[in-house]
Amino acid sequence: MHLPYVEPVFRPPSEAYSLILQVTNGCSWNNCTFCEMYTQPQKQFRFKSQEDIEKELAAVVSSGAPVRRIFLADGDAMTLSFRRLKLIMQAINRYFPDIQRVSSYCLPRNLKNKTVAELAELNALGLSLFYVGCESGDDLVLERVNKGENFDTSLAALQKIKAAGAKSSVMILNGMGGKKYSEQHAVNSARLMSAAQPEYLATLVVSFPTGVERYQQGFGGEFEPLDQAGLFQEMYWLLDNLELEKTIFRSDHASNYLVLKGVLGKDKPRLLATVKAALDQPGSVRLRQEWMRGL
Numbered sequence: 289m290h291l292p293y294v295e296p297v298f299r300p301p302s303e304a305y306s307l308i309l310q311v312t313n314g315c316s317w318n319n320c321t322f323c324e325m326y327t328q329p330q331k332q333f334r335f336k337s338q339e340d341i342e343k344e345l346a347a348v349v350s351s352g353a354p355v356r357r358i359f360l361a362d363g364d365a366m367t368l369s370f371r372r373l374k375l376i377m378q379a380i381n382r383y384f385p386d387i388q389r390v391s392s393y394c395l396p397r398n399l400k401n402k403t404v405a406e407l408a409e410l411n412a413l414g415l416s417l418f419y420v421g422c423e424s425g426d427d428l429v430l431e432r433v434n435k436g437e438n439f440d441t442s443l444a445a446l447q448k449i450k451a452a453g454a455k456s457s458v459m460i461l462n463g464m465g466g467k468k469y470s471e472q473h474a475v476n477s478a479r480l481m482s483a484a485q486p487e488y489l490a491t492l493v494v495s496f497p498t499g500v501e502r503y504q505q506g507f508g509g510e511f512e513p514l515d516q517a518g519l520f521q522e523m524y525w526l527l528d529n530l531e532l533e534k535t536i537f538r539s540d541h542a543s544n545y546l547v548l549k550g551v552l553g554k555d556k557p558r559l560l561a562t563v564k565a566a567l568d569q570p571g572s573v574r575l576r577q578e579w580m581r582g583l
């Protein structure tokens with residue numbers, strides 16, 4: 289089944305078997321200094337018309353491809369108005385009455401002009417999971433990377449999602465503050481997560497596939513990347529400060545040196561022990577080799 293995608297298209301790893309429905313192109317913010325996902329000219333932000341979206345849904349139905357889950361692309365489809373999102377969800381339900389789950393990336397600012405009641409209505413139509421790239425809970429680090437969000441805006445969005453009965457999957461970027469801000473990045477990210485209690489939490493190691501210059505500018509030239517031991521120490525601070533009740537935690541993306549999985553808080557002692565072992569005796573835990581970290 290070939291849909292008319294504007295490439296490149298990104299999706300979270302857990303949406304590998306979902307239909308990717310590109311209801312917007314690019315990211316309406318597109319300013320984070322660590323993100324190169326939507327910087328090519330063809331990825332300039334725009335909405336797709338309802339007519340085109342419905343044509344694609346009809347084409348998928350007539351192809352006979354089984355669809356149980358749908359991911360709304362690209363970078364922040366939730367920037368669409370409630371009215372547009374409702375129309376899209378109603379169409380999805382018409383074409384796929386048995387749809388199990390619809391999800392989307394979501395920037396905190398995307399939810400500012402949506403009420404809990406509106407999100408609850410979308411949730412009832414199946415839009416029930418939001419991938420929120422908080423990246424950090426530290427205001428200074430967020431400012432340095434030009435995220436356009438802070439602790440309070442991130443928390444407000446995550447609380448809105450929860451109040452609407454939907455779920456959130458949060459991403460925190462390990463190494464994002466460099467050496468200087470590593471500890472405050474970890475501690476404040478943990479504080480944000482503990483306040484928000486997301487259903488899922490994942491970490492990735494920040495990387496710069498096309499060079500670190502733009503990122504370095506945001507830090508006034510004082511960004512010093514963390515080495516492996518520094519990344520482990522930061523992970524230790526993060527885990528140690530997390531006070532979660534029932535959050536599925538994954539730190540297993542290809543960019544991570546150390547694979548950590550568990551349910552927090554239950555598995556916190558085990559995960560901390562693993563990170564401590566990696567810190568104290570690097571040979572004692574199974575680490576990915578440098579060449580395996582390819583993104």
Ligand code: SF4
Pocket residue numbers: 315316317318319320323324325326363364395421
């Ligand atoms: S909001 Fe997300 S997609 Fe947009 S620039 Fe930032 S990291 Fe990239």
